[in-house]
Amino acid sequence: MAVRIVPAIKPGNCPGGLMRRSRGLTAALVLSLAGAGTGIGLVLMPEASAITPPVAFTADELPTWQPNGIVFAMAEANGTVFAGGTFSAVRPPDGTSGAEQEAVNFVALDAATGNPTSCKLAFTIGDGSATVRALEVSKDKKTLYAGGYFGAVNGTPVSSVAAIDIATCTPKAAFHPGFPATVRALAVTDDTVYAAGDFGTVEGQTRERFAAVDAGSGALKPFTANADEPGRAVEVTPDGKNVLLGGDFFDINGKSTHALAVVNATTGAVTKTYSNIPSNSVVKDIATDSTGFYTGNEGSGGGVFDGRIGLNLSDFSEKWRDRCLGATQAVLPYDGVLYSASHAHDCSLEGQFPDGKRNFFNAQLTNYEGAAPAPVDGFVRSPRKLGWHPTANDGIGEGIGPRTLTIAEKNDVKYLWSGGEFTAINGKPQQGLTRFASTGDVGAPTTPVASAGSVKPDEVQVRWRTSYDADDSKLTYRIYRNGSSSPIATVAAESLEWQRPQASWTDTTAKAGQSYTYRVTATDAAGNTSALSANAAVTVPSSVQSYPEQVRADGASLYWRYDDTVSPYVADSSVSGNTSGVQLNAPALRQTPGAISGASTAMGFNGTSQQVYSDHRQTVGNTFSVETWFKTNTTRGGKLIGFGNNTDRNSGSYDKQIYMTNTGRLVFGVSNGSARTITTGLFDTYNDNKWHHVVGTLGAGGMELIVDGQSKGTQSISNPVSYEGFWHVGGDNLSGWPTKPTSNFFAGQIDETAVYPKALTAAQAKKHYDLAKAPSDTVSKVSATEDTYVNQGAPSAANGASTSLAVRGTSAYQTYLRFNLPAAPAGQVLKSASLQIKTSTQANAGTTDKISVVPVTGTWSGASTTFNTKPALGATELGSFASVPDGSAIQSTPLDTAALTPVLGTAYSLALTSTGTDPLWIWSMEATAADAAPQLVLTFGPK
Incomplete structure (x- = not known):
């Protein structure tokens, strides 16, 4: 049976929708490019005083007035942000005061406060619903151009395109070109307004989907770039010589080009065509900076392209392609960073996050910091994404989320604004509009x-x-x-x-x-x-603990011991590894006894939904080993360990795995285009509720399966499939593999999982198996069962119920602690002992004086012992604290094991004494503070 080993092409699940273009500003915000490497890892660095460069904006949303509908278009001028779309009113931010205001498909807002300004414009139409789909400001910041589907602005007749005098907030009556259908995008030069949309004529003349009019009079210009399908994006190159066109089209002026084209700015003659955007994808936005231009793309169906393309302005060639899935609506280059609005949900093809949650805002470098990598599937992957991730939601309408971006500046602060269909930002109610500042990071x-x-x-x-x-x-x-x-x-x-x-x-x-x-x-x-x-x-x-130290010495690059006490983290205990695990659906922690002797614990899995996965995307080489311990009585099988191309969802590509059949047989499988497996014998089963050790290796000699130190078979294999993915323990997809069990998930306990970048030898695997049974140290933590202190200043007071204990020599305080000591385990001796105390939160709880630990030889009780009835103490010091620093903290001191060994298995009392004048205050067993109770830590080990 064929095994899926290549990531499947997934549909974008991104509905088509109307588009809003936004442009990048050319003003520079000076930021240092700290940490220029492309990898994510452990680094040494000085602390900075702002957000991590080159990101220029915080992710903290600012209070902003919000519309009752959808924002499709934004522009800015002189500290004012203009927003257009389909809405009828705006209201204050949630939780603030203020009355709703009428806003007919348009609102102007103060960039710094987010409040509406006095500029009021109503975009209306006599028949149907008016909408504003494009806003663009002239170079001199004096005129706002609007496009969409409307017939009047404040009662002044227009035809889907209008010019607004910004100073007076009034429409320019002299500018009224006739666009008989929706205009979806605008671009402006000193003398020309370019438009893209659904129209077939302008001013009665044929202009199919793209046109140009005079910026002052609105008179139609000779520019002709006729397209067979709607235009959605238009941008002028910085030198003014060419116009970049985007949309649904397959043809411009009779030349074959899909979704993207470059044409002459004066004539519309085609300069550059493109044929490598899939037919089911369109360009929704185009923006430029000084060196390149960038497209935002959307599609639907299999093989969809939903991401972004970076292209060179010098020759209009492609420099990189971001193939993340998730309907990109807007792109905005700013100071070396490309900000985008989308609902990206799968960036597997970029070596980033797998299919899962939607990321509505992303930022990435516009150019590589060094040489670009080699192409993958014919495309150069995009530069790295950066740490900027405000959250949003799908919202209303088509459920697109954010649709548009623009940057405004006021009072030396830059603001990144976004509009769209969302109804929440960073988990808080906020509809249609939001903004982020260049200062004020508070998250x-x-x-x-x-x-x-x-x-x-x-x-x-x-x-x-x-x-x-x-x-x-x-x-x-x-x-x-x-x-x-x-x-x-x-x-x-x-x-x-x-x-x-x-x-x-x-x-x-x-x-x-x-x-x-x-x-x-x-x-x-x-x-x-x-x-x-x-x-x-x-x-x-x-x-030294022999088993884990041998695993580390043998070069494990991932080592999960399952001794963790909190969710959802599983630590990597390898020497230099950084592949920690993430618990999914709360596997059972701290299961005892574990697979190896000593205090190590295991993790329990329910066989239906629980697993641990790594979130470190990696590629596994042609040589590797997987190793784990397990215990089960399941009859439904399940995956013990494997590699797959997703994290918390079923993988579409999966192999390098060990799984159990329903009858308890073990299978080790690797794919080279088809399943190659080794299976234990028909009666060689391991669901007997005992701990077993399994290793699967792949190397130059082929595959080998080793169980409980014994080889169970080998098989030759060449050219194993390589793909990027994540390690899984306890479950993941098994569809298509031989003897597939009833369940993909394993029911039982798993312990000591390791992955190696080499093939372990049979001798090494056998040594690991044997070492697990070797005696090792065990630790007993014994809390005090009774405690008190006496006070010479109150000689008749019994303090056994006090939550704190005191020690001082002058005006003496003494503290007494009683412990029920365990007996040494069979065949073991006491190897070390220490007393652990925790200073209280009282001011100056620490002491500069030496604190001695001595045995109590007399009788005492917490309920009745006072200074007048204090017990006798032994003269031999068992241990001491040279001093104890101030501040509530745990302190520990070694104790004399020779003195404690004879009293193991008995109730034993210790006293804390001092000859100095500086008191020590510690918590008692009655305190509720974490780790408050005094403890003995006893380590037992082989003789």
């Missing part, structure tokens, strides 16, 4: 999701999934240890909404046998800071 990044792991003494790897910020792709992360208010480290990393690689930092000051907690914040370039992540706790082992 904080999302809160990082952190994890911490340690596989050898004196080293902790702190990992987190990078955060997302709608207008900053470069974020600064601060790591806080044990609740300290001062960061122990600062790391910078890049991320985009759909590309959030793992970042990490290694703590080499952590001590063996001690426990630590870490929290992480993210700060954008404007100083907006996220909340602290949840605590990520870890205990540093006293000896």
Whole structure:
């Protein structure tokens, strides 16, 4: 049976619609191009003071008056923004005061406040519904030209095109060319107005879909560029010599050219034709800057082109093509960045986000920062997308979302305005109009999701999934240890909404046998800071953990251990990997016992909807290995691990996978255009609810499947299919593969998943299997079962119910802690022990004095012990804190294991004492603060 391994051509799902053209400004906003690399990764960088260059605008929406319909067209002049469309009124932003105002298909607004100005124009028609579809301002900023379908402006007769004196806000009666059908786009030079639309004549003369009239009188000009289908976009090249035409057409002046053409600005004679835009796609918008021009495209059906094209002005040749799907309505180049309005939902062909949610606003470089890459499928991919992502929705009408863009300036602030069909911006109600400024970034990044792991003494790897910020792709992360208010480290990393690689930092000051907690914040370039992540706790082992260290040493590039405590993050524990996982539909965390000995846990999957996928798009080479542990009693099969071209949706291309059949047999499959598989024997089944280890490899010698350290078969294979995709664990598509199970999803537990960029040998796989059974350290965290302190200043007071405890030598405070110590596990001994306390939030809770930990030899109780009845203490010091810094934080000190070993399995008491004058205040077991209770951390290991 054939296996789908090439991404299918997907329909655009983008309905046709009316178009609005917008033009880029040529004024320069000076921004430095920081971080010029095309990749997203961990970088070192200085902090900036604004949004991440070269993005020029925040993603924070500003209060803006809004129409009760759709905005199709926008233009700006002298700090005023003009908006036209199909609506009858405008109202204040939601949550503000003010009365609705009449606005008949047109409104003028202050660029800086978003409020209507005194300019009122009504675009009307005697029969039918009037609409404004194009707005353009003259070069001298004195005249506003409007196009659409209307018969009068403020009662002055016109015919679908009008000229407005901006100073007086009145129509120019002398300008009244006759356009008998809808005008969809305008372009203006010093003396000419070019129009595109549905018309076949102008002033009674044949002008099919494109025409030019005198900018002053409206008299028809000789320019003739007759098209067989509607015109939707028109733009004049910066030198004024040529006109760029866009639309539905297949023919201009008898010459074959589809959707795009270049013609002489005076005569309309065809200068350049195009034949590589699909027949089911059209050009909706054209805009220029000093070096290029750009098209926004829309289509429907299979093989649709919905994205953007960048072309050279020098010879009108194509320099790149963005094949994202999602009906681009407007393009706007500004200071090296192309802003676009669309509902892009699938940028797989660009090596970016897969088919999924709609992204209504995008920004990308207009040109490559270095040499352009080699073509893919005959097209040069577009330059990288940038971190600017305000959100919108489909809205009303055709459900297109945003339709138009323009930039205005007032009081030295630039504003990017958008109009369209949307009814929400950034999750808040806002219809038809919105704007973003070049200053005032107030949106904080999302809160990082952190994890911490340690596989050898004196080293902790702190990992987190990078955060997302709608207008900053470069974020600064601060790591806080044990609740300290001062960061122990600062790391910078890049991320985009759909590309959030793992970042990490290694703590080499952590001590063996001690426990630590870490929290992480993210700060954008404007100083907006996220909340602290949840605590990520870890205990540093006293000896190297043999299994994970061997996986790392063997070169795993992805290593998911499933020890994480929070959703939706699965940490990559490989040495230098950044391919973290994203949990889908809440798999069960911290399942015990895990596959390997020690404290490692597994993840549970329900077999119907749960999986973990990576959001790091990559290409897998001709040599790789996949490895995982699993335990199940399912009779419905399912995918254990595999590679596919989507993330949270079913992949259309998928292989490099291990799956289970309904009977419990294992299949390893790779495609070279057809399915190549190795399957365990008929009675070689593994759904016996025991832990099993499986490895699939591909290398120069072919494929091999290894289960529980034993080879289950090999097969030769050449030319495995290569495509960009994502790793999946617990589920993804299996359609078309041999012995396909009932379920694509696996029901059971999975642990210790790894991917390698090489073929593991059978000996290496066997070693991994054997190491999992080798004894390793186990950690017991024992919280105090009783605690109190005594106070010489109140010698008769019992403080067992207090939420805090105190230690001081002069005017003595002493603290007593009782723990129920576990016995050592069979065959193991106590290898390390430490006492963990947390300073309270009281001012000056820390101390500069030494705090000693000693055994309690007398009797005591939290309920009755006072200073007058305090117990006797042992003279031998078990451990000590040299000092404790101020600020509520966890502190830890090693304890004497030789002294604790004889009392394992008993109730044991410790005292905290001091000879100094500076008190220490810590939380008691009665406190509700996180990690408040005093704890013993005991590490047991083989003798």
